[in-house]
Amino acid sequence: xxxxxxxxxxxxxxxxxxxxxxxxxxxxxxxxxxxxxxxxxxxxxxxxxxxxxxxxxxxxxxxxxxxxxxxxxxxxxxxxx
Numbered sequence: 001x002x003x004x005x006x007x008x009x010x011x012x013x014x015x016x017x018x019x020x021x022x023x024x025x026x027x028x029x030x031x032x033x034x035x036x037x038x039x040x041x042x043x044x045x046x047x048x049x050x051x052x053x054x055x056x057x058x059x060x061x062x063x064x065x066x067x068x069x070x071x072x073x074x075x076x077x078x079x080x081x
Contacts, residue, residue, distance in 0.1 A: 045079060 029035075041047065052071040059066045 045075070049075070 036051065049072060052075075053069075056066045056068065056071050
């Protein structure tokens with residue numbers, strides 16, 4: 001690759017949002033959402049299910065009212081679709 005070429009996965013290329021835009025989008029969700037990235041083996045269904053159930057249990061431990069298995073609703077459609 002020469003200096004004048006940009007890799008296809010370069011986040012600064014093309015229509016990718018700039019850092020300020022991305023930071024503003026993330027700030028909008030502060031204290032409202034938790035992002036968990038799963039890549040490679042971590043995105044396999046059994047790993048994702050284990051994580052979601054552990055999150056439910058942790059939230060219940062912290063006093064939140066979370067239905068057992070509620071986080072799994074719709075997962076089969078997600079993986080099938």
